[in-house]
Amino acid sequence: NAGVTQTPKFRILKIGQSMTLQCTQDMNHNYMYWYRQDPGMGLKLIYYSVGAGITDKGEVPNGYNVSRSTTEDFPLRLELAAPSQTSVYFCASSLAKNIQYFGAGTRLSVL
Amino acid sequence: ELKVEQNPLFLSMQEGKNYTIYCNYSTTSDRLYWYRQDPGKSLESLFVLLSNGAVKQEGRLMASLDTKARLSTLHITAAVHDLSATYFCAVDIGGATNKLIFGTGTLLAVQP
Numbered sequence: 001n002a003g004v005t006q007t008p009k010f011r012i013l014k015i016g017q018s019m020t021l022q023c024t025q026d027m028n029h030n031y032m033y034w035y036r037q038d039p040g041m042g043l044k045l046i047y048y049s050v051g052a053g054i055t056d057k058g059e060v061p062n063g064y065n066v067s068r069s070t071t072e073d074f075p076l077r078l079e080l081a082a083p084s085q086t087s088v089y090f091c092a093s094s095l096a097k098n099i100q101y102f103g104a105g106t107r108l109s110v111l
Numbered sequence: 112e113l114k115v116e117q118n119p120l121f122l123s124m125q126e127g128k129n130y131t132i133y134c135n136y137s138t139t140s141d142r143l144y145w146y147r148q149d150p151g152k153s154l155e156s157l158f159v160l161l162s163n164g165a166v167k168q169e170g171r172l173m174a175s176l177d178t179k180a181r182l183s184t185l186h187i188t189a190a191v192h193d194l195s196a197t198y199f200c201a202v203d204i205g206g207a208t209n210k211l212i213f214g215t216g217t218l219l220a221v222q223p
Contacts, residue, residue, distance in 0.1 A: 031209055042115075042199055042213030043154075050208060058210065090153065097209045099144070102154045 002026050004103035006091050012109045013081040021076040021106050023091030029101075031094045032074040033058075034066065036087040037105075043090060049074055081110045113138050115202050117214035124190050125222050132217045134183040134200035142203040143183050144211065145174050147196045154199065157185075190221045 007022045025032065030051050035043040035058075045058030049068040063085060065077040074093075078085060086109050092100040114137040124130050134143070145157040158167040160176035160183060167174050171194065173186045183200055197218045201211040 035213075040215075042215045043201075043211075044213070045210060048208065048210060056208070059212075092154075094209055097142070097203070097207065099156045099159055100209070100211065101156070104153045 004091055004093055004101055006089075006103035006106050008106060009104065010107045012111060013078075015081060015083065015110060017081050018077070018079050019081070021078070021089055021091075021108075023074045023076065023103060024072050025074075025091075025093040025101075026072065027093060027095070027101065028071065029093035029095050030071065031096060031100075032068065033092045033094075033100060034064070034074070034076045035090045035092065036060065036085075037090060038087050046076065046089075078108075083110050086110045113140070113202060113204050113212045115200060115212050115214040117198075117200060117217050119217060120215060121218045121220075123220045123222060124187075126191055127189050129189065130187050132185040132187075132198055132219075134185070134202075134214055136181050136183075136200075136202045136212075139178070139181070139205070140202045141205060143176055144201045144203075145183070145185055146199045146201060148199065148216070149196050157198075187219070190219075192221045192223060195219055195221045 004025045033048045034046040047066040049055045089106045091103045094100045143160045146154040158174040163178040165176045171188045197216045199216045201213045
């Protein structure tokens with residue numbers, strides 16, 4: 001069982017570059033989420049989606065964009081990367097209001 | 112705005128001892144989760160608590176929920192080294208979206 005798969009696992013970006021973090025799940029979950037975790041802190045919700053074609057902002061959406069064209073995929077786009085976006089990014093999915101299952105994370109450094 | 116506070120933030124304990132981690136939240140909620148995170152790893156679900164007075168147990172861990180006090184506890188019984196990890200509580204803000212607000216986490220270090 002693959003569960004929630006995130007790519008890449010690590011990435012270093014220069015200030016001003018853009019990139020897309022990929023997330024795919026094979027559990028047929030309708031809800032998906034993107035979080036960021038700064039060192040020594042809890043997770044903060046960036047964006048979430050309750051189904052294909054439906055997305056909404058979380059606590060910290062500035063500097064990010066998402067799309068949800070299929071049930072399986074929920075990519076997170078960083079435009080004009082800034083040092084403040086250095087963090088570990090987690091994607092998660094759930095079957096409606098239920099336990100969220102997390103991917104392994106993407107460690108991003110912006111230098 | 113929902114705020115979630117955990118204490119302590121860091122807990123060093125000896126094997127065999129008991130201790131409790133506390134999770135306080137600021138507004139009403141209909142469910143609360145506990146997650147475990149090993150260093151450099153992802154989050155693993157431990158418990159989901161759905162109602163006032165709910166108690167769940169798995170091995171040496173027991174979680175409870177008091178919705179009137181807006182408090183959840185994670186009790187560790189006879190700690191062993193394998194329980195060393197960071198533990199997070201996460202509170203559902205309500206509605207149909209399943210949006211969670213996470214506490215800052217409690218880093219548990221169990222010493223032999």
